[in-house]
Amino acid sequence: xxxxxxxxxxxxxxxxxxxxxxxxxxxxxxxxxxxxxxxxxxxxxxxxxxxxxxxxxxxxxxxxxxxxxxxxxxxxxxx
Numbered sequence: 066x067x068x069x070x071x072x073x074x075x076x077x078x079x080x081x082x083x084x085x086x087x088x089x090x091x092x093x094x095x096x097x098x099x100x101x102x103x104x105x106x107x108x109x110x111x112x113x114x115x116x117x118x119x120x121x122x123x124x125x126x127x128x129x130x131x132x133x134x135x136x137x138x139x140x141x142x143x144x
Contacts (some may be wrong), residue, residue, distance in 0.1 A: 074086035076094055086095040096103040105113060106115040 072088040074088045077085040077087055084097040093104045
């Protein structure tokens with residue numbers, strides 16, 4: 066999908082799930098997800114990417130076994 070005709074975008078990424086383009090004229094990131102395009106400021110895009118990373122981390126951590134770190138299960142080793 067193409068950005069609006071007025072924008073002269075530079076491709077930042079052609080990914081498997083999205084495309085990222087940057088327009089130096091309007092100073093916006095164009096996040097293209099199939100038929101949906103989001104126009105985000107650089108700051109908003111960076112915050113959005115950070116939030117997505119945190120969400121992925123939490124999702125992956127749910128699948129990892131949890132460890133009981135209570136005092137009953139902690140052994141102190143002395144050298």
